[in-house]
Amino acid sequence: MSEQTSEQPMDKGRPINPLLKSVLEYGPVVLFFIAYLRLKDQAFEIGGTSYEGFIVVTAGFVPLMVLSTLALWKLTGKLSKMQVMTLVLIVVFGGLSVWFNDERFFKMKPTMIYLLFGGLLGFGLLRGQSYLRVVMEEMMPLQDEGWMILTRRLCAVFFALAVANELIWRMMSTESWVYFKTFGLTAAMFLFFMTQARLFQTYGLEEDKDTS
Structure with a gap:
């Protein structure tokens, strides 16, 4: 596949x-x-x-x-x-x-999404592959090692966000969870990719664009 x-x-x-x-x-x-x-x-x-x-x-x-x-x-x-x-x-x-008529199911949804994505990336890593590369290669071409490092880091972030979502919906109010889901999760992913600038500089590929 x-x-x-x-x-x-x-x-x-x-x-x-x-x-x-x-x-x-x-x-x-x-x-x-x-x-x-x-x-x-x-x-x-x-x-x-x-x-x-x-x-x-x-x-x-x-x-x-x-x-x-x-x-x-x-x-x-x-x-x-x-x-x-x-x-x-x-x-x-x-x-x-x-x-x-139970809001808990919908609150679990981000947990399931992040566990699924983290699990898929982790499964690919166990096989020595970066499934993230298949999804994102057209947006940011990287060397093989760069893809593996980025995949490991994002896999860890997905699992961390799954844990954070569980803690927040179980321990805080519905309104707090809505704010977290709308802004917190989006901000977390944005900050993650912002902090990967060094990796993109180190492992980025540009020379392939001239071969046509």
Whole structure:
């Protein structure tokens, strides 16, 4: 499955306006956050069952995320494996929260995502491969050693974020968790890649671009 992709040129999909791409990727999360702040203290009677604002917002977020991902696929012609797996987990855990009227399922979702990604990267490392390279090589070409170092570090970060998510949703309020999910997790990934500048300088590849 993974050996052929490294030799063949990657399908980058059709170009898309970067602003539109950002709206489709992050818009549902921003809307979830805004809707939660507006509805967090309300309860809704639906079919004889009382639902808190968090569950109602989750029920709206899941189809919105599906639609935005499908729109991204329609416009670009491709989705990464990470996007597909993330969407599946959102549908499963979001659906379970709504079905059982239990917000804990949706709060577990980031834990499952980071455990899955960390586990996949770890499995690749055990095989002496960087699965991260398959996903990100077109964005930042690196030497083999650079990919292995970056993969080990990101694998550790994924597991750390899974632990952090578990601690926060179990020990803190729902509102604190929503802030953490919306801003904390995004900031953590941004800071991680910002701190890898030295690695990108040391192991970056540029000379291949002149051979055509």
